[in-house]
Amino acid sequence: MKVLIIPNHSRPDAIEGANVLEEWLEGQGIETKRASNLKRFSDEDETANDCQLVVSLGGDGTLLRAARIVGYSQIPILGISYGHLGFLTADGPDRLIQTVSDALAGKMHASHRATLDIESVFECSDGTSYTIKSFALNDFALSRGGMGDMVQFDVSVSGNHIDTLRGDGFVVSTATGSTGYALAAGGPIVTPEFNGMVCVPIAPHTIMARAFLTAPSDVVVIEMSPERPVKRHFFADGQNVRNNPLGVPVRATVRRGPGDIILLDHSAQSFYGSVSRVFYGRVGK
Incomplete structure (x- = not known):
């Protein structure tokens, strides 16, 4: 098992989350790889072909970067929200380890998204x-x-x-x-x-x-x-x-596109929960 970690390099909390996740994964005997800083490299320099899971730490923009790296290969992507919106992400940083653990155990719902x-x-x-x-x-x-x-x-x-x-x-x-x-x-x-x-x-x-x-x-x-x-x-x-x-x-x-993006979330109803939260103002309701 190998996991690609893609943090938002402009957010210190996302970098710290990537460090915590990397340490935890390696403690579980799981190999890790971290995406480079976009200021120095382009997405064409990255590959996820040797990974079985991609974890995005940031907002929806970071997850879209993860999707560009994955392309049509259908490697699952798990998004952890360190951004302002997080519509496409599955959870927040307070549940980072638990959510990644669930993904590795196959407990997350796989949402197939057309490209x-x-x-x-x-x-x-x-x-x-x-x-x-x-x-x-x-x-x-x-x-x-x-x-x-x-x-x-x-x-x-x-x-x-x-x-x-x-x-x-x-x-x-x-x-x-x-x-x-x-x-x-x-x-x-x-x-x-x-x-x-x-x-x-x-x-x-x-x-x-x-x-x-x-x-x-x-x-x-x-x-x-x-x-x-x-x-x-x-x-x-x-x-x-x-x-x-x-x-x-x-x-x-x-x-x-010839292949879907596979986003991991909690259930088939996660989309409607996000619609209610983001577009109908039901935060905390």
Whole structure:
């Protein structure tokens, strides 16, 4: 057994929790590995392939980093909340050892969360293009650039043209991501059992555009309109999708990923408890 520990390096309490957990695990004869500080390395430098469990110590952002490291490998992730929200996490630091012990003993509920597989095409000024493949647990987003100009783009689903839209952008999310950017843009809260995608226009310049859901097998294509060549960005789980500063995003193809993320929590009803706590203000009720 080997456990990968991923703390939020900007929080001293999460670092201390990682130290405590590491010492306890090694005392149980379990090998540990700690993810590096993102200030020095990128997620591409990390791997969880030789681990059987990943423990995230931080908020939802730290858990999303854990998901990027795990990718489609379906290695279980256990989130311990040291952040402000902790919607995706299973417990707090006061139950760190007990919760990890339960996870190792197979006593936690495994929630299978659909992922996204994204292909982004960029064009350079010399006419060449390149493609970047991205993973996302929460969402893919097209966003307007720093100049604030609205973007114009076409949206198609499995070859069916939906509309040509103008606005601030577009979000394609999983059910997990429905409580993030997609919700802020006016989309619905969706149970993790839903395996399709949630598509939400961001501040569209029309009252006709509405959020819609797709089937799990659908493919969403976002094509930028050449008639409006303004600055814009593609994001996967909040990370800018670009490895060449000269490339301009022109098309994104989004489909369900080939593997789920497995989040460990206390029961199949944990999602609704979190919805009640975070979005309906039932803290302590």
